[in-house]
Amino acid sequence: xxxxxxxxxxxxxxxxxxxxxxxxxxxxxxxxxxxxxxxxxxxxxxxxxxxxxxxxxxxxxxxxxxxxxxxxxxxxxxxxxxxxxxxxxxxxxxxxxxxxxxxxxxxxxxxxxxxxxxxxxxxxxxxxxxxxxxxxxxxxxxxxxxxxxxxxxxxxxxxxxxxxxxxxxxxxxxxxxxxxxxxxxxxxxxxxxxxxxxxxxxxxxxxxxxxxxxxxxxxxxxxxxxxxxxxxxxxxxxxxxxxxxxxxxxxxxxxxxxxxxxxxxxxxxxxxxxxxxxxxxxxxxxxxxxxxxxxxxxxxxxxxxxxxxxxxxxxxxxxxxxxxxxxxxxxxxxxxxxxxxxxxxxxxxxxxxxxxxxxxxxxxxxxxxxxxxxxxxxxxxxxxxxxxxxxxxxxxxxxxxxxxxxxxxxxxxxxxxxxxxxxxxxxxxxxxxxxxxxxxxxxxxxxxxxxxxxxxxxxxxxxxxxxxxxxxxxxxxxxxxxxxxxxxxxxxxxxxxxxxxxxxxxxxxxxxxxxxxxxxxxxxxxxxxxxxxxxxxxx
Numbered sequence: 001x002x003x004x005x006x007x008x009x010x011x012x013x014x015x016x017x018x019x020x021x022x023x024x025x026x027x028x029x030x031x032x033x034x035x036x037x038x039x040x041x042x043x044x045x046x047x048x049x050x051x052x053x054x055x056x057x058x059x060x061x062x063x064x065x066x067x068x069x070x071x072x073x074x075x076x077x078x079x080x081x082x083x084x085x086x087x088x089x090x091x092x093x094x095x096x097x098x099x100x101x102x103x104x105x106x107x108x109x110x111x112x113x114x115x116x117x118x119x120x121x122x123x124x125x126x127x128x129x130x131x132x133x134x135x136x137x138x139x140x141x142x143x144x145x146x147x148x149x150x151x152x153x154x155x156x157x158x159x160x161x162x163x164x165x166x167x168x169x170x171x172x173x174x175x176x177x178x179x180x181x182x183x184x185x186x187x188x189x190x191x192x193x194x195x196x197x198x199x200x201x202x203x204x205x206x207x208x209x210x211x212x213x214x215x216x217x218x219x220x221x222x223x224x225x226x227x228x229x230x231x232x233x234x235x236x237x238x239x240x241x242x243x244x245x246x247x248x249x250x251x252x253x254x255x256x257x258x259x260x261x262x263x264x265x266x267x268x269x270x271x272x273x274x275x276x277x278x279x280x281x282x283x284x285x286x287x288x289x290x291x292x293x294x295x296x297x298x299x300x301x302x303x304x305x306x307x308x309x310x311x312x313x314x315x316x317x318x319x320x321x322x323x324x325x326x327x328x329x330x331x332x333x334x335x336x337x338x339x340x341x342x343x344x345x346x347x348x349x350x351x352x353x354x355x356x357x358x359x360x361x362x363x364x365x366x367x368x369x370x371x372x373x374x375x376x377x378x379x380x381x382x383x384x385x386x387x388x389x390x391x392x393x394x395x396x397x398x399x400x401x402x403x404x405x406x407x408x409x410x411x412x413x414x415x416x417x418x419x420x421x422x423x424x425x426x427x428x429x430x431x432x433x434x435x436x437x438x439x440x441x442x443x444x445x446x447x448x449x450x451x452x453x454x455x456x457x458x459x460x461x462x463x464x465x466x467x468x469x470x471x472x473x474x475x476x477x478x479x480x481x482x483x484x485x486x487x488x489x490x491x492x493x494x495x496x497x498x499x500x501x502x503x504x505x506x507x508x509x510x511x512x513x514x515x516x517x518x519x520x521x522x523x524x525x526x527x528x529x530x531x532x533x534x535x536x537x538x539x
Contacts, residue, residue, distance in 0.1 A: 002094055007042045007063065015063045017086075018063055024146075028275050029082065046067065048065060049063070062086065063084055064080075064101075066081075071342070072239055077113075078110045079113075080102055110160075111165075112157075115156075117153045118152065122366045125368055134187045139354065144276055148363075154334070156187065162339050165346050166338055169194055171318055171319075173324050176336065182373055189338055199321045199324055200324065202291040202321060202322070204293070208257040210255060235314045235315075250270060252281070253270075254267065255297060257294050264287035265285040266282075267280060268281050273307075279311075280312070292325065299357075309356070310357065311357070312352060314340070315353055333381070336349065398462055399516070399517050408503070411503060413489075415495040415496075419438070419486075419490045426480065436466060436490050436491060436493060439491065443460075445465065445482050446458055450478070467514045473493070
């Protein structure tokens with residue numbers, strides 16, 4: 001017989017023993033390894049701490065908690081976590097009992113409950129899904145146990161009228177759309193996001209000096225916050241008005257950007273040293289151009305000074321410019337949480353975004369339905385982004401990129417996807433519809449005309465395929481077959497149109513290089529082609 005009850009002061013040694021028996025010395029939260037801090041949690045108003053007691057032996061064999069202030073004050077968001085069952089009591093359904101009891105104890109105090117669960121094994125994930133939580137995210141390499149990183153699953157459950165207070169029709173960037181639709185369906189909402197393809201990232205410009213917040217600068221920044229944050233773009237568990245002392249005790253800091261003596265912007269972040277994680281929780285901005293500057297400096301500090309593996313930020317789903325800015329700085333959507341943040345009189349959807357500062361390595365992964373779809377969306381995006389630096393270095397020497405600055409090359413590379421073709425494989429044929437151009441990074445292909453036209457020519461690394469049809473929107477007029485194994489970057493017609501619309505400076509160079517490369521190939525073809533009948537231009 002297992003009894004679930006609130007923890008009392010006398011339970012502190014037993015709770016510490018359970019965590020040591022379950023996780024060894026690897027647990028991310030050292031509060032649970034110190035008796036004094038455990039007693040503080042037991043008596044605190046912002047934590048519900050439960051224990052499972054074996055009725056036969058009267059021994060504490062399990063524990064779990066709800067952290068009630070995981071969102072900002074009055075957000076009514078709580079984290080269901082810190083669960084551990086002593087190994088000798090495994091297999092008795094204690095984890096499920098603890099989750100049921102936590103829901104019952106906290107449901108009147110919350111609008112939203114979430115769980116960050118391990119997915120190296122299916123138990124925590126399955127337990128949450130079976131008790132009304134929905135899979136709305138996947139956190140690559142977020143969890144740390146000793147020196148081993150693991151992926152995490154992000155689950156959410158709603159209480160009271162949380163979803164009734166939700167502001168509908170969020171505006172999100174295309175990169176967040178698949179995850180948003182999947183998450184909304186998981187929580188029983190009809191997907192209603194508006195895809196924003198027009199919002200540009202915050203511009204990067206100006207000279208700024210960067211400083212850390214001190215007590216002298218606190219009141220000045222606080223006055224700016226009060227006047228500038230009516231349309232908050234970033235959410236988190238802290239805010240500037242909580243007080244300078246509390247920010248320090250929470251291992252939080254603000255990085256300030258000054259233009260001369262003018263305070264232009266500030267970003268607040270918390271450094272969790274044991275998790276090797278930084279969380280951005282607030283952005284206060286008087287000058288939009290300072291935002292990219294602050295993000296670059298934060299990235300640098302995390303990589304060079306703080307030994308950080310992941311940076312995360314919760315962005316309003318109604319702030320597409322901030323979403324686009326973070327995408328440009330290497331962040332990707334990892335969770336979409338409807339009605340997560342309370343702002344004024346309504347609840348806003350949040351896009352959780354994450355930047356990895358370590359390689360995306362293969363780690364144990366055990367998913368259960370319906371979490372696989374969400375995990376695949378996130379992992380595919382990170383795997384594609386992981387290849388971008390290599391892709392960018394390779395295509396930097398391609399003729400299509402000549403004349404572009406390093407920043408312009410990176411921007412164009414983001415729109416490319418890698419492709420590999422084996423010897424003898426046909427890439428496209430005569431009359432096939434054209435939707436992309438191929439930038440050959442390695443290998444060579446043979447271009448063949450229709451019918452008895454024979455071989456027109458050979459295209460090698462550094463050149464493009466399909467640019468005629470891409471520019472004109474007409475079907476391919478030639479067949480292309482691989483001579484030597486090809487590695488290529490693929491640029492779609494839609495991506496080119498979108499990039500040119502957003503960045504005409506890139507479009508001018510891109511179209512000039514396309515025309516120049518096409519002219520060179522046509523001249524080479526006229527000199528070397530096999531005699532053929534009448535026909536239009538060849539690719």
